[in-house]
Amino acid sequence: MSATAATMAPVAAVFTPAGATVLDCQLQKVFYGDFLAVRDSNVPIEQGKITGFIGPSGCGKSTVLRSLNRMNDLIPSFHFEGHVKYHGQDVYGKKVDPVVVRRYIGMVFQQPNPFSMSIFDNVAFGLRLNRYKGDLEERVQKALERAAIWKEVKDKLNKSGLSLSGGQQQRLCIARAIATEPDVLLMDEPCSALDPIATRQVEQLMLELKERFTVALVTHNMQQATRVADTTAFFGVDISHGGRTGYLVEMGPTRQIFEDPQEELTKQYVSGEFS
Amino acid sequence: MALNPFEHAGAASTISGPPSEGDYLGDRLFRAVARACAGLIIALLLFILWEIGGLALPAMAQHGLGFVSGSTWNPGTQEFGVLPEIWGTLYSSLLALLLGGVFGVTIAIFLSQDFIEARLAVVFRTIVELLAAIPSVVYGLWGIFVVIPLLRPVAGWLHAQLSFIPLFATDLSGPGMAPAALVLAIMILPTVAAITVDAFRRIPYKVKEAAYGMGTTRWEAILKVMLPTASSGILAALVLGFGRALGETMALAMLIGNSNQINLSLFAPANTLASLLASSFPEAGQIEVQALMYAAVVLLLITLLVNIAGLGIQQYTVRKFEGKV
């Protein structure tokens, strides 16, 4: 059924968010070598909101997310057509160093990935990297508090980050990412490795972080999108040309995507007809 | 300083900034130095080949290919030929491979195919690793005072009863091929065992499951499924073990008898290229040193060929299990 829809090679209607756009992302084509991974996806990320990316596996939602802070540059065969503008500045500009981009656009990964160093050093990592001159301890504590893990770790800041449970590790990684106060936080299925209770905590955390950070969230869990995302982008897979290319099907306020989708494909997906 | 288009873009509270000038300089410098060091490895091999070739050049010009086919080594008359050494190198290494190969592969099966519980396997693995850790000279000393006295009565009996077989045509008077090859076999056993264990580990568990699923006994699974699947890896282990045996020096110089002769007998003294180098070099004059350098080139070429062949087979094995062949 998705194949019939895909043969028409549709392009989603352009969505314009109500508020200011932090990241204006127009991904015309994203390649890994000869493989076209994503096409024609225009996903503006609105300031101070949570933008959720949903879609079946292989739809390129993670690829889109990793293109926003140029993590994909680490894959040698990656290349990209289009633009990602951060406050009007092209992230893929010729003279722009991806390292600088990643300092302003932080990332939380699918698997909790603390470094094998102490909890304190994990959070202080970004601060030291940016040669922060102020009170390191105060910043670390603030980040841990914001990540809702301070109470659990305040007595064992010198313990290894790897000694924590999975859910704690993920909140530690969030603390690490927000310690330098980046503008935007990209979260790539941050709860996929967590149990339901830890997932609940991290979701709660996202809603609190929204006050200060702009969040882009990839999730394979539709309920999660309805619980936390303000805006939702639904991606589909186009198999019309023999490959598997992800593309944006529809983007809009989360309520609208789930209750009154404009596209037939979206309707089928959110009603659980395929996944 | 790198272009930072985001300087005024982010929120005021951010402490993010671009890496400093020093960070960038350090990054570039560090990467350049690391790259140079990788290049150094390649350069080192070329330098070794060039240097040893250069040292041997006078002797190569003088003796030509006759050096390889000649069988006299006489510094007095300046006659130099290494055919007996080439023979001795290959013969001792082949004998060692035969023995060390059988033992190495069997021990690898023993260690990797669930014959013993994990704790005992660790003990045996440690034994094999310690065998590899004992220095060559210590094996030489042990060979002189343990292996040779033990072998002597056996050799005497074999010679007395079976002297019509060329292998036992002479008696063991002290140092000789048999003790040298025996010690050499012990020295290459760990190499063979380690690479073979590796080859077995590379076989996915599902292959073993499939064999047991067909109702094979453990040994049928090992002989009909595991060994054939690991065969190219085992071949690599044998070739690399052979390469190691070819270049082994000290234990052989102490045990083989350093005698310039070609003899099939296991109990006759013989010589190898490496032990010729070790035993003749300290007292050699300039002309003989040049001839020894020529012998080093011959050794270099033989081991290089064998090692490259072994590594080639090993890489083929890896690719095979990655499904690329």
Added chain:
Amino acid sequence: MSDIDLSTSAPVLPRLSLERRPFELRALTSGLLTGLTWVIAILGSIPLFSVIIMLVAEGGARLDFEALTALPPAGFEMGGGFANAIIGTLVMVAIATAISVPLGLLAAIYLAILDPYSRMAQTARFVAKTLTGFPSILAGVFTYGVLVISFGYSALAGGVALAVLMLPTVVLAAEESMKQVPQKMTDAAFGLGCTRSQVIWKVTLPTGLPGILTGIMLAVAGASGESAPLLFTALFNNYFMSELMEPTASLSILIYNFSAMPFDNQIQLAWAASLVLVLIVLVFNILARLIGQSKV
């Protein structure tokens, strides 16, 4: 095609008894092979025990304060020791470590992280593997040509020859343990805006450190026991070393020289020196294991 008669196909499994048949050929062969394997495994361990027993019995008997502190005896002299050889071995191994570890680590960083699939990295990796299988005596011949012909036999030349042997081992071991650092950790560092070398210094090296140290220790252990290359570079010296540019004694060459002497005193000292040499090698091996186990 309807005339196929299914009833004629004989059953592949002729009998249907699930009981063990311990005297069937299959079971007997299995038992025999298993027994043989045990015999070979035990036979293969005998040399190690024999070597250890000899070292303790022969070497232990002669290993006293004098052996560790005195200089080597001449022909008919009694007593004596090999203090200068212990020092020589340690100094040359230290020189070799100082040369090969920095170079090897940097090369390994290039091979493991900076550009693992480049032509240069693949060539260097292959060359390093080739060099590990290289006869150690050729490292001696090479250093002889490069250093000894111009500057004479020396501890420095001995150290360089050992460094040539250690370098490929260090490179391959360090590369392997850096590759073991999970990609999610380096991803996290990149995600925070580290440059490549910051990722390496702050995350890859500290995380891979136990493995790297294990590799270095094993290379050091191997170099301590080497003798063939020293024959061409450091030679031997009957006295204590006073500088790096003179012929230098080492335990392995002392064992080699003394093993061929017709005097009991020297033979006993050779065993005692072997015991010391094996202990040195073992200490580095055990260190390597301990560090390897302390992995996170």
